[in-house]
Amino acid sequence: MPEIKIAATDGSGSFSAYLAEPAKKPAGAVIMIQEIFGVNATMRALSDWVASMGFWAVSPDLFWRQEPGVSLDPDAGQEQWQRAFALMNGMDQGLAIADLKASMAAARALPGCNGKVGTMGFCLGGRLAFMMALDSDADCHISYYGVGLEGLVGNAAKITAPTMLHIAEADKFVPPAAQQAIADGLADTRLARVEIYPGVDHAFARVGGHSYDARAAAIANGRTAELLVKMLG
Template sequence: MKSYTEIKTLHGDDEFLAYTSQPVSEPKAAIIVIQEIFGVNEGIRIKCDQWAAQGYLAVAPDLFWRIRPGIELDPDVPEEMQEGLKLFGQFDQDQGIRDIEATIRDTRAMVRGGKVGAVGYCLGGRLAYMTAARTDINASVGYYAVGLDGLLGESHAIAHPLALHIAGDDGFVPADIQRKMHEGLDSHAKVTLFDYPGVDHGFATTMGKRRVDAAAQLADERTEAFFAQNLA
């Protein structure tokens, strides 16, 4: 079942919407799907539906609601790509993590105190890392997370499993940043890094020009196994 859920902010003084996809039977756990800079668009909603088909409650909070609710952009349209980049600059990431924390709270209640994971893409990949470091999420996955070199100082706070998928030819995460990620995280007992040589940022998008099928399928299979192990 597909619908929208109202999530209360941490202070309870406001609310925002989250696309919600329910499995046909009792969910085995929940997964929060964290948007790219393009909002909770069709691709993100499809990812929720795919997780629901595997038996998870899937929830995608509208993290741009404080800027403008309901933003949906197509990265294959140059003007909308530029709008997404502009939104990235306007977005308060610390506030976004608090909204994700509120989503974890409400989603955990929806699965009767069960486990909750998070998976994010691009900006969402960065937020997945921050969620692992700053909340009690049970497991997190980040795809082509941006700017993690500036967040490596928070790695000591990661208490639950985190997996990161790294695009080898990422135009937003150059080789020197990827090297710093490995240097800072390879020895972390809770963190696993996967490299995908020769593919660019956005390779695992649901649809569109950026998708690279073979790499996307491999990354998604690894993510499915990761959640099967850590959300059981």
């Protein structure tokens, strides 16, 4: 698979990132932020999809400090989920944000990148994308079924770029009270947009997954594409 190496800003080493290249350049770049399952087949396919829309896609390995090269299958049994949750719980999210900022710098330095960079994350990555909205200079941010956002929206005044949240109405990890807290917390934030998809569960946009919903995914992905084109060129 095509990969690049990115130096960690704390001097602790370097980590790999899956790289998908657009056919035409110059082009903007999207930092693709993994679910709890690592940079697996789903993240690589999503990165290829973003590249097919005309953007660089960079998906960094955020578990590298614990175990480099993690690639788990969420539909392959409980053992995979147990490993995924252990890795998520072992992650230092502050260091993950530093690694994402390093990934942004690497993306901007790609030959043929136009200098514009966005973030797009899923599940754990959806949380990290929102954290990047609060603490980075990216041009836009997209969060698919991010977890724990209700505890972050109190800092919404720090958002400086368009930020879109795709939320599954039936998400067991984001119950109705959390969804309401997110919507209320961002109601006065002009740059934030919350979209709630009726009747669908967590990971509704993961093609082939047990919760995949083609209609909701198509609507969400269309909104994502519009924002990327508007902000990244």
